[in-house]
Amino acid sequence: MNAREQLRLLILAVLDRQPEHGYAIAQAINTRSEGLLRAREGTLYPALHALEAEGLIESQEHEVAGRTRREYRLTDKGRAALARTRRDWQAQVSAVQAVLSGGKA
Amino acid sequence: MNAALWLTRATQNLPAGVTTRVSRDTLDHLHDAGLPEHADVKAVLGDPEAVNADLKRLYLTVRESHRLGMTPPPWQGWLRVGALLSVAGFLLLEPHSPLAGQGVWSVLFGASVLLLVLATARLHPVRRDRWRDLTLSLIVALPLLVGNDLLAGVPTLPLTLTLTLLISLRLSTHMHLDARIRRTLPLETA
Numbered sequence: 001m002n003a004r005e006q007l008r009l010l011i012l013a014v015l016d017r018q019p020e021h022g023y024a025i026a027q028a029i030n031t032r033s034e035g036l037l038r039a040r041e042g043t044l045y046p047a048l049h050a051l052e053a054e055g056l057i058e059s060q061e062h063e064v065a066g067r068t069r070r071e072y073r074l075t076d077k078g079r080a081a082l083a084r085t086r087r088d089w090q091a092q093v094s095a096v097q098a099v100l101s102g103g104k105a
Numbered sequence: 106m107n108a109a110l111w112l113t114r115a116t117q118n119l120p121a122g123v124t125t126r127v128s129r130d131t132l133d134h135l136h137d138a139g140l141p142e143h144a145d146v147k148a149v150l151g152d153p154e155a156v157n158a159d160l161k162r163l164y165l166t167v168r169e170s171h172r173l174g175m176t177p178p179p180w181q182g183w184l185r186v187g188a189l190l191s192v193a194g195f196l197l198l199e200p201h202s203p204l205a206g207q208g209v210w211s212v213l214f215g216a217s218v219l220l221l222v223l224a225t226a227r228l229h230p231v232r233r234d235r236w237r238d239l240t241l242s243l244i245v246a247l248p249l250l251v252g253n254d255l256l257a258g259v260p261t262l263p264l265t266l267t268l269t270l271l272i273s274l275r276l277s278t279h280m281h282l283d284a285r286i287r288r289t290l291p292l293e294t295a
Contacts, residue, residue: 022130023137041138042115042150045130046159053163053288069133 001089007047009089010037012074012082015057019073022048048072056081106153108135108142114153118166122292127160165289173286181224188221219271 001009014020014028022044030038051057056078059070074082112131116124131150135142140149150156165173195214204210 021133021137023134026134041134042111042131042153042156043159045127045134046156046163048130049126049160049288050163053284067133067136068129070130 001092004047005085007043008051009082009085011044011047011051011072012056012078012085015072015074016079016082019071021069021071025072051078106145106147108132108144108146111146111150111153115150115156116160117157118168119157119160119164120167120170120289120293122294123160123164123289126292163285163288164292165285169285170289170293185221185224188217188224191217192221219267 010029011025014025014032020028022041025048026038026041026044048057048059052059052072054077055075057072058075059072061068061070063069108131112124112128115131116127119127132142135146135149138149140146147153192214195210195217199205202210
């Protein structure tokens with residue numbers, strides 16, 4: 001899984017909990033990974049746009065405290081894609097772990 | 106690098122609707138992060154050229170949008186018709202021509218098939234027409250690529266592989282372009 005695919009997975013995982021706006025997604029990735037993973041905010045939006053174009057997430061603008069905010073939420077298609085990608089990721093992690101532990105995992 | 110300069114570089118050569126959406130998203134983000142627009146934003150937002158490249162993979166450029174809005178010149182249509190007639194002519198004449206089966210015949214025939222495939226490189230901007238043209242090319246080219254004895258005399262494997270590769274590339278390019286058009290249009294018409 002390359003960096004772009006990893007960012008897509010992280011975005012979907014964050015949105016699985018609740019709808020969020022862009023900044024909150026970046027913060028959630030940073031916080032949940034204890035600062036280890038940090039989405040470059042510039043690359044976050046192209047990734048959000050691509051996910052939205054594929055129908056995996058959808059966005060809606062809301063008026064909050066006089067400002068228009070765009071909130072992203074996971075679609076059913078996105079939830080299914082997340083489940084699939086999670087399984088693939090777990091399989092990869094297990095495989096790497098098995099090699100690292102010398103086949104005693 | 107302040108926000109305005111970063112956005113200018115990140116949205117370079119992108120159409121107005123896309124630029125507006127990206128600018129709004131980014132400025133909202135900076136506002137949420139408590140970062141003033143005149144501050145150096147590169148450390149937070151990353152390399153604007155890399156973002157620009159990402160965005161161009163997703164959306165049409167200004168030049169592409171402009172080109173798609175133009176009617177293609179008539180010679181492109183005639184080139185396709187000419188190539189198609191030439192392939193059809195070779196097929197019809199093959200049983201009667203004394204040259205059939207000889208090297209020169211095969212080379213000319215292969216060249217006309219190649220011209221037909223290349224002529225579809227300039228396809229219509231309208232999706233329905235693009236698919237029609239591609240389908241037509243595939244219908245004509247595929248039977249010729251799989252074991253037609255007209256190609257006797259020329260090494261068929263390299264020709265077959267080249268033509269298959271060309272067709273696959275055209276198909277892939279146009280599917281990618283199609284996805285970019287579908288992403289760009291809603292932002293431009295919003």
